[in-house]
């Protein structure tokens with residue numbers, strides 16, 4: 277990135293900082309305040325060398341709540357957030373890394389972790405078979421397809437099934453296109469026999485107004501878990517790319533957009549991994565006019581989104597109003613397709 281581009285980013289940042297209308301990041305829910313659970317004493321940010329009360333507070337407000345966030349931070353980021361010198365930041369990172377026992381694990385350790393993975397059902401047997409039981413926790417699943425292909429329906433249905441599977445579960449829904457519909461949640465609840473009010477009270481919805489707001493909301497998920505003690509099982513971002521697409525227009529802005537999107541994906545992947553959460557992202561497609569063979573559509577966000585997603589599903593409209601889900605990228609599942617109909621109360625196999 278050139279200096280000129282960097283300056284532009286900084287200017288834009290200040291501009292965005294100055295916008296007063298940007299709403300506070302908050303998730304809405306009818307759920308009563310979670311009772312504060314008594315915390316057991318674990319080494320925290322304040323126990324690191326060179327961290328006094330003031331620095332600890334700065335770190336907290338910059339989103340560094342635990343040792344893991346320090347351990348994986350870069351020197352520059354930490355210096356900026358804590359207002360400390362590079363050598364102090366290096367000591368903090370090293371101490372956090374030592375205490376985290378980060379390093380190599382045996383295949384058996386990984387296998388044990390894999391056993392903690394849960395699968396959120398989508399109701400349709402065809403779709404579940406495609407995903408070998410459902411959408412995995414601890415991973416990002418991206419679903420892309422043209423308008424009306426059913427990406428948002430999948431998000432709603434997953435939310436209801438996640439709540440049905442665990443009566444203490446909370447779902448976070450980051451809505452960028454204003455398409456979250458409580459009425460649709462109610463219909464899907466009827467399909468699985470779940471109480472409407474109970475389900476809706478456990479879905480925390482936040483509308484994202486622009487890319488910065490969207491990124492901030494994703495960062496706040498961590499505090500829903502650590503501070504508000506919510507048992508978040510699913511995070512939906514619908515859609516991942518619409519604001520990015522609208523804000524960064526033209527080829528000249530591509531590098532900056534991808535960089536920002538990369539940071540966002542990084543946060544989402546950290547949420548999935550560190551809290552064993554299922555992250556579901558929807559993505560739009562654009563047409564590739566120069567493509568003569570095969571499907572002339574391509575997902576937005578390019579390699580950044582594709583590589584950060586563990587599972588990728590391409591959703592398209594099939595014959596007679598059906599929908600076809602095609603698994604196109606998965607580390608441990610065979611590629612394949614599932615056909616179903618979107619109905620009032622869920623997905624019906626054909």
Ligand code: GTP
Nearest residue numbers: 421422423424425426427428429430560618619620
């Ligand atoms: P964009 O967000 O515009 O890119 O589309 P999307 O992929 O999110 O599509 P969405 O999930 O909103 O799917 C909309 C489609 O779902 C509609 O065209 C209908 O076919 C179907 N659908 C939505 N609600 C109902 C319903 O109540 N009953 C039935 N049978 N189908 C529905």
Ligand code: MG
Nearest residue numbers: 427428455514
């Ligand atoms: Mg949609």
